[in-house]
Amino acid sequence: MTKHIRNHSLSNDEVQRYSRQLILSEFGVHAQERLKDSSALIIGCGGLGSPAALYLASSGLGRLGLVDHDNVDISNLHRQIIHRETTIGKTKVESAQITCSQINSSLKIDTYNQLLTYENIMPIVKQYDVILDCTDNVITRYLINDACVLCQKPLVSASVIRLEGQLSVWNYIEKHGPCYRCLYPQAPPEETVSTCSDVGVLGPVCGTLGSLQALEAIKIVTKIGDVLSNRMLLVDGLSMNFRTIKLRNRQTTCAVCGTNPTIINQPSPPPMNQCSNDQPCRKNLLNRNERITANDLSKSNLSSFIIDVRPEHELNIAQFDNSFHLPMDRLLYKNDDEQLRNELRTNIENNQQIIIVCRRGNDSQLAVRRLKELLSDFDNIDEKIKDLEGGFQAWHTDVDSTFPLY
Missing domain, CATH: 3.40.250.10 (Rhodanese-like domain)
Incomplete structure (x- = not known):
């Protein structure tokens, strides 16, 4: 009898589950094994985090972390497709964990039902191979960016508003890529910042950008393709126009990743009135x-x-x-x-x-x-x-x- 030889660690069930990925010439068995041995942290289980989590869970990722401190509300469901009417009132991380586990029962899922601060973010971020910023808060981006630089983690970041979105990979060390502060050194004034909760967003725009975040995360951990570092993808859903622009390189003057950083041991704290994804800030500009x-x-x-x-x-x-x-x-x-x-x-x-x-x-x-x-x-x-x-x-x-x- 002729015996077959297995040159990989995947089980028969895994081979069948991921067969459409395994036969990709750019991907293959070894990329699937790297994916199985890798971990990703999704910060924000909303419009962007939902499709990102679904695709990472179904792709064969070994470990997935989910961070959010909000509860599921009926107003979330048009764009946050990981949640259901049956999970309204539950924490978003619990709701997302239920759905991801139904897709892939062998996936290890960690949940963090908490608001990230400069005091707790580092111990969480340092556990994972790649971080996905799926928040709807520009101020929080600085906190996440600083933590990723200090922990030497690549950061896949996207944002959406109305019918538009953008995507980039920050702190991709293999390309000596810039971090978020290299392009935007300081947070903008609070009163100038809008979120999709303030001005609206069409659900499929979130789905498009969140799915692309999952794709970039998979490329990073499996080491395939050209990662979107030093570049930014701009998406206009109304005209269906996708274009990529070049970004400037890592800046020596950057406060967190530059030659003489001023942020050394911990990420800079965000303003005290930091807001959650779906509970926007109530501004206090008047007496x-x-x-x-x-x-x-x-x-x-x-x-x-x-x-x-x-x-x-x-x-x-x-x-x-x-x-x-x-x-x-x-x-x-x-x-x-x-x-x-x-x-x-x-x-x-x-x-x-x-x-x-x-x-x-x-x-x-x-x-x-x-x-x-x-x-x-x-x-x-x-x-x-x-x-x-x-x-x-x-x-x-x-x-x-x-x-x-x-």
């Missing part, structure tokens, strides 16, 4: 006397003029009766100040308070600042004009639960 709570507004006997600064398409969801629509784009960029002053004049003069409202109470604070400049010659404008703290979300929570929450 207490420049704001009014939903409860106080509902009980106020003063005549009020409501200015709604949301985009026009959000008005179709819900709005206050007799409110004046003044979208932020017009207020900040249109340069029709005199016409706007004339449109507002009568209502400002005839009402005792001017209330600025938006979805969450962030844009409305910027609008208060701008309107105070624009209307500075109106009597008592500083006392009259106020931001509705927490916006329509606070109105739903504290005053009228029938007002749609979105």
Whole structure:
């Protein structure tokens, strides 16, 4: 009888499971073995982390770490495809673990139901071969980037917003690739940062970028192909345009990976008001006397003029009766100040308070600042004009639960 010779450590079940990968000339048995012996950490089990986790779990990865401190909400399901209606209310890491285990029962899965900080991130990151930043928070990117540089781990990072996305691999030492701080040394001001929770995202855009993150992670640990280091992929889902741009090399002046780094032993802490993926920051840009709570507004006997600064398409969801629509784009960029002053004049003069409202109470604070400049010659404008703290979300929570929450 002729005996077959096995030149690999894969079981018969594994050969059958991954047969379509094994017959790829660029991949093969040895790449599958490297994948089996490798580990990946996914930070953020949301729109990006969902497809990334699903593909890594099904690919034959040996160990998968999942980090998130949020719970599954019904508003997640259109883009966070690893979760189900049956797991609403569960932690996202538990929900993701259930789905991944159903795909591949032999996969070792570690879950971290916690908010990453500069105090706990290093012991977690150093355990894994490749890190995937699947968060929706630009401030947290600096924390993750610094930890990856200090632990000498490659970082596959993506971001999505509306119908657009971008992808790159940071700190890829084999190519002497740059880290995130090499291109963006400092975090931007809090009020300039938007997330998909603030401005929206179409689900398949998350799926596209998250799947590509999984692909880059597989290429890194199996050592195949040309890893997306020193380059960035830009995706426009509306026009279906994909283009890759070159990035500058690692910078000697970088605070974490440069010649004389100032961040040496631990990643720099993010601002104290760091936000989670699906619970965006409530910004505090105004003084207490420049704001009014939903409860106080509902009980106020003063005549009020409501200015709604949301985009026009959000008005179709819900709005206050007799409110004046003044979208932020017009207020900040249109340069029709005199016409706007004339449109507002009568209502400002005839009402005792001017209330600025938006979805969450962030844009409305910027609008208060701008309107105070624009209307500075109106009597008592500083006392009259106020931001509705927490916006329509606070109105739903504290005053009228029938007002749609979105």
